[in-house]
Structures are given as C-alpha cells and as structure tokens.
Amino acid sequence: MTGDALLSVEDLTVEFDTTQGTIRAIEEVTFAVHPGETVCLVGESGSGKTVAGETLTRLIPTPPGRVVDGSVTFDGQDLTAASERELRSIRGNRIAHVFQNPQNALDPAYTVGDQVAETIELHRDDPNAHERAIELLDRVDLPRPATAAGKYPHELSGGVKQRVVIAAALAADPDLLIADEPTTALDVVTQAQILRLLADLQAERDLSVLFVTHDLGVVSEVADRVVVVYAGRVMERGPVEDVLEDPAHPYTRALIASLPGRGESMEPLRGSFPDPVDRPDGCLFHPRCPHAVEECRETVPPEHDVLRSRYAGESATPNRSAACVYYGENHDSAELDRGEHDATEIPAEREGDSP
Amino acid sequence: MTGAETTDEPLFRSVDWENETGRTWSPSPSTWFALAGLAAIGLLFAYDLLVVPPNQPVVGGWDAPIIDWLLLVSLVLFFGYALLPLASQDRTRRRLWAQVRNRPAVAASVAWLVVVLLLGTVGYAILGKPTKHLTIPYQPPAFLTRDPFLPGRCVGAVVGGQCHGTLQHPLGTNVYGEDVAKLIVSGMRVAVTLSLVTATILVSIATLVGTVAGFVGGRVDAILTGYVDFQRTVPAFLVYVIFAFVTKPSLLVLIVVFGFLNWGGIAHVVRSEVKAVREAGYVRAARSAGAGRLHVLRHHVLPNVSGGIAVATTRQIATLILIEAAISYLELNDVMVRSWGEIAASGMGQWFPLNWWVVAGPGLALVFTVVAVSVVGDAIRDVFDPRGVP
Numbered sequence: 151m152t153g154d155a156l157l158s159v160e161d162l163t164v165e166f167d168t169t170q171g172t173i174r175a176i177e178e179v180t181f182a183v184h185p186g187e188t189v190c191l192v193g194e195s196g197s198g199k200t201v202a203g204e205t206l207t208r209l210i211p212t213p214p215g216r217v218v219d220g221s222v223t224f225d226g227q228d229l230t231a232a233s234e235r236e237l238r239s240i241r242g243n244r245i246a247h248v249f250q251n252p253q254n255a256l257d258p259a260y261t262v263g264d265q266v267a268e269t270i271e272l273h274r275d276d277p278n279a280h281e282r283a284i285e286l287l288d289r290v291d292l293p294r295p296a297t298a299a300g301k302y303p304h305e306l307s308g309g310v311k312q313r314v315v316i317a318a319a320l321a322a323d324p325d326l327l328i329a330d331e332p333t334t335a336l337d338v339v340t341q342a343q344i345l346r347l348l349a350d351l352q353a354e355r356d357l358s359v360l361f362v363t364h365d366l367g368v369v370s371e372v373a374d375r376v377v378v379v380y381a382g383r384v385m386e387r388g389p390v391e392d393v394l395e396d397p398a399h400p401y402t403r404a405l406i407a408s409l410p411g412r413g414e415s416m417e418p419l420r421g422s423f424p425d426p427v428d429r430p431d432g433c434l435f436h437p438r439c440p441h442a443v444e445e446c447r448e449t450v451p452p453e454h455d456v457l458r459s460r461y462a463g464e465s466a467t468p469n470r471s472a473a474c475v476y477y478g479e480n481h482d483s484a485e486l487d488r489g490e491h492d493a494t495e496i497p498a499e500r501e502g503d504s505p
Numbered sequence: 506m507t508g509a510e511t512t513d514e515p516l517f518r519s520v521d522w523e524n525e526t527g528r529t530w531s532p533s534p535s536t537w538f539a540l541a542g543l544a545a546i547g548l549l550f551a552y553d554l555l556v557v558p559p560n561q562p563v564v565g566g567w568d569a570p571i572i573d574w575l576l577l578v579s580l581v582l583f584f585g586y587a588l589l590p591l592a593s594q595d596r597t598r599r600r601l602w603a604q605v606r607n608r609p610a611v612a613a614s615v616a617w618l619v620v621v622l623l624l625g626t627v628g629y630a631i632l633g634k635p636t637k638h639l640t641i642p643y644q645p646p647a648f649l650t651r652d653p654f655l656p657g658r659c660v661g662a663v664v665g666g667q668c669h670g671t672l673q674h675p676l677g678t679n680v681y682g683e684d685v686a687k688l689i690v691s692g693m694r695v696a697v698t699l700s701l702v703t704a705t706i707l708v709s710i711a712t713l714v715g716t717v718a719g720f721v722g723g724r725v726d727a728i729l730t731g732y733v734d735f736q737r738t739v740p741a742f743l744v745y746v747i748f749a750f751v752t753k754p755s756l757l758v759l760i761v762v763f764g765f766l767n768w769g770g771i772a773h774v775v776r777s778e779v780k781a782v783r784e785a786g787y788v789r790a791a792r793s794a795g796a797g798r799l800h801v802l803r804h805h806v807l808p809n810v811s812g813g814i815a816v817a818t819t820r821q822i823a824t825l826i827l828i829e830a831a832i833s834y835l836e837l838n839d840v841m842v843r844s845w846g847e848i849a850a851s852g853m854g855q856w857f858p859l860n861w862w863v864v865a866g867p868g869l870a871l872v873f874t875v876v877a878v879s880v881v882g883d884a885i886r887d888v889f890d891p892r893g894v895p
Contacts, residue, residue, distance in 0.1 A: 207793065209789065209792060209793055234797075238795045238796075238797055239795065240795070241792065241793055241794060241795040242793060242794030242795035242796075243795055246793070246794070247790070247793035247794075249786060249789065249790060249793075251786055253786070254785055254786030254787060255786040255787055255789075255790045256786075256787055256790070257787040257791070257805050257808075257809070258787075258809070259596075259805075259808040259809055260808075261595075261596075268791070268794065268796075268804075269794040269795070272794055272795045272796055272800070273795060300595075302596055315790070318790070318794065319794070322794075322795070
C-alpha cells in the first residue's frame, strides 16, 4: 500500500531552538496518506501533532524550527527539498490547511467573499473568482451565500466562520486537506455538522484528509486509519476500528481508559507529560506506563507488527503496529491484559507542562 | 489554463497549475491615484524648472516655493492613502459615518478639520495674503467695542465715544490693520502644510522601519529598534533651535527636523502591531493558502496596522502644532510665516490684553485644531477596531 501513497512522511524529525534548549517536537515520525483516505494523527496537547501537520508544507517558523531529518514526499516530489517558490505553488493549491480556531483564521479587514476569492486569485488569474467564491460559500451551506460573501468575519458565528475557512481551503481544488483540530473550538452540534460537511466534500472530490485531533470521538467518526502520537513519537498505528476497539499500545489503552462515559469509571493518565527539554530515555511513555519493565527505560522500542485484529482474529493485520516491547519477540503481549507490573515506580509529578 | 470556462463545469475542477504563470503586479486604486497625482506634480515642477524663468509665477500669481511643492505631494499622498481607502472601503466608510452620526464631538471635529483643509489650501489661494492697512490698526471684532486707549482711527461707528466693530473686519484687525479672519486663514495654510508634510515624512519612515523590524525580526529588528531608541534621545526641539541659529528660522527646517527625528514613536507602534499581526491566525491561513511574504505584508499586515499608524500620527501632529506655537512665542520662528502661534505671539505686546482678539482668534483656532485632531484620531481608532460595531 506504500506505492500509491499521495503523501508519505518518513522518519520526520523536527526541532525547535528555545531559550531553555532544543526541543524535539517530533521524532522519526512516519506515516502515509493514500488518495481519498482520512488518516488521523491523534495525541494530547503538545504531542507534536500540529507540528507534524505544519511541517509538511514547511509552515513552521524557521528559525526557531527546523527539519533535522526525514523526508516528506507528496505526489512524487520531495517537499523537504522544495524551494519556497515551489512550496507556495503547492500550498493552498494542492495541499490546503484548515486550522483549529476559526475566530482568528479570517482577516478582520476583508469580507469573507474576498477571503475565499483570495485563495483562488493566489493561484490563477480568474476574473470570476468572486462568483466562484459565492458558489463555494453555497457549497459549504452558508444561507444566502451572495449576502454572506459581503459580510465581515466578526459578523459571523464560529461555525459559519469555520465553513468559510473550509470553503477558502478548498477554493483552489487541493488534493490533500490538512485539518488541524477543525472542530475543537466549536460546540458539539456545530462540530457534527462540520464533520459531516467535510465527509461530504471528501467523498465528492476524492480528497485525502490528514486529520489532526486529540478527540477520540472525532477520530471514530472520520478516520480510516489512525496514528497515535505521544511526545512526538508514533506509539501505535492501524485501522481505526482496531485501534479504538482493541488498542495495542499501553498509551492508547490509557488514553481510551481516560475517556468519560464508557460505562466504566474513567481513569486519568498517571504522572505528567514529559518535559520537552528533558525527555525520558528509552520509551517516552515508560515513566507513566503501568507495564514498564527495565528494558523500557533503556531502549527506544521499534514499531512491532501487532499480529491480531478484532476482525481477523490472530492472523496478521497489515499496517498495524505498536512501538512497545511487549510486541517484540521476547515478550508476550497478553501480559498487557493482566494488571500492572510492580517493577515501575511512578516518579513525582514534574513541574512545567508541554509547550 | 486547460479547457474553456463554461457554467456547467463541476464546482471543483482540475486546472493545469503547471502552466499558470506568476501573478503580475496589480496596483491598488490608492497607488493609481498617487502615481497620477505625483506625475502631474512632476510635470508641473519640470515646467517651472525648465520653461518658466526663475522668480516668475508658474500658474496665476503663484511662484511656488519648495514647501508648496512638498505640500502638493503630501496632499496627493494624503488623499490617495488616507482618505481614499477610508472612503472606498465599505466597512470603514460605514463605521466612520456611524462615528460622525453618533458622536457630536467627532462630527464637529471632522467639520472643523475639513474647513481648515479647504481654507488652508483652496481658500488661501483665493483670498490671498492679508494686506496691511496701517491707518486702521486694532479694529474690534464685529458687534464689539474696543478700549479708547487703543490707537488708530475707527472704521465703524463711534457711539458714545466707543469704537464699534464692523462686518468688514468680523474678527477685528491687528497692529498693522491686517484682517484677523484672513490671518487665521493664512494660519490654516501653515497648519495644513506643517501637519501634512510632516505626517508624510513621519508615516513613510515609521511604516518602513516599523514594518521591516516587526516583519523580518531577528537581528534586523534589534538593529532598527536600537537605532530608534538612540534617535529618540535626540530632542527635535533642540536640533531645531540649533538649526534656527546656524541657518535662519524657517518652516521648512521645522518640518524637516521634526519629520526626520520624531518618527520613532510611530515606528515602535507599527513594529509591535506588525509583530502581533504576523502571528495572527489569518496570516498563517494566508501562508497556508500559498501567499508569499510580500502578499501577506501588503494585503494582511499593512491593512491591519494602518489604524494604529493613523492614531499614533494624529497624536504627533497635535503635539507638533502646539510646538510650532511655542516656537513662535519664543520668536525662534520665521516671522514671515503667519502661523497661528506667530499671529497670537505678535498680539501679546504693548497693548495686550486690550487687543485680546488678535490673540483669541488664532488661539482658539489652534485649540480647536489640536482637540479636533485628537478626537478624530480616537474616532479612527474605533473605525479600525476589528471588534467594533459595524
């Protein structure tokens, strides 16, 4: 399935220079997005998922950010080697972004019609850009689109603004949409409408979507495949049903167990998110992992295939893996299903959260 | 482009972007206006320089000194880049109108400034310089009387030994028998020149330096900000006084000194606003849509900091008009330039306060103007506030 990927990210490592030292925002992140598919990057705040999304078209500020290693291949072209000019012709045109907060994603100085038209005009001379902008506003279900096009952002609600942002993102007909928490700032009802709209647009246009979110509820609705990220490293990946219904990695399990409203009592994750400047050795999750053993402290576990699937029983499932020693050759992953290991002592809570 | 554009094409169609050429420079209406205006001034200037003999008037009776050329350039830039955008953008026009309608102080201030601008440019050209009538000094304003001690014959009726003012000189006359109303109009000319030419210099330099510092950041920012901080320790007033002694006092020197030394405060405002806007979500969104740095700067950063520039500039202008009056009072000015400060100062001699109208007229004009500039500056701030009422 790697041959026909629209986007493939390999071993991507991004660092930021800060006054406290160098922060490794993402480390050796690998994933691929195929045409028409939705891949979810899932992780807590500060896990590096946003950086991963923005590094693809090099939107991260450089300096302080820089790509240390790895490659981003989009439709056969290596974007890490592309010039700024080449990237400009790709941004918006072939890879579009929708960001988290629609409140400030629209310029207060322009009408929303102008802003949708801007994306079109950035990529071609189109005298009818304004009419097309109104068509697009109609397509994202704005009532009375011609009137709405003349409104300023502060005259619109958050949900309507996010529709405008989506219209602007899709205006130049991109192949890949990077949606970074597009529904997080919205209420649940609006959230459902926006997700529905995105799904419709995706089906209509055979659009590939890289969906960045912390919300597992959203993941279950939109994703085809899931990549779970913790502190900048991929912990687990696989088809959405497998990962959510039968999580392999202890982190994914803890994440799901911390959700409210699943019948059982919710269990918050123990300990705190690692200090980005002083990251733990070995498996990044080991200080918080109830199953951690000596080996976890010493070596970074590679991604092991997870040879089980909810649907295929014990047979090997392609593209399902977890970066956990228990899935290695010398361990039995069934041990993860039996309570906690005594070998771990939980370190005291550390001050300072992730950026 | 591939394919002809027809209406029944799908909404999202594929376009051969490879064959798209880069977009060409498309000037805004403001730039068109400014270019046309500057070209016209350039032609007139060339005509004056090459065809018209020296010390001969260019048009009518007007032999333009350098400061008038600067005023013309400033007027073109002021109309093109301040009034035209304010009037042509739906949002700003609507909000400005709302301000004028709902706030009497704003309406009065705008009205006064329009009067000053019109009388100071067009009106002055029609009315001409006030003429001296040495036989009729110290005529009182219309409907008022003057103290019998004041010298000079009385133009109006003398009733009960008291000289009454006439409508011929509605605001009275000064020691030379010059009409105070005409003097005030000539002071408007000075105020308009002083304000617009200085503002043009201030805004140009401050916007350039502030934008570059804020947008580029890093070492460039550090160097520019360091220089601005250093320059702000040089008092423009003192530099003007030194120039006034070394050369001779003139309005041009005042404008140049204050224009080139006082932009630091505005540059600081521009820089900090550019830094804030640069991090705004809509700038990130524009970049993610494929906008280059120059596009982001022209279309997203500058429009969103222009309100801050306008406000900071109006503050400077109000202060500068007062400083000019102070300089006139200290007699460090060019006495041939009849500014409000100069007229008022010349009235504060031997007969003061019996000849109070010579001081009160230009003094009130000065106060009205300074207050009006500040009130309009505040209104502009509200007009540009993104969260303000539509």
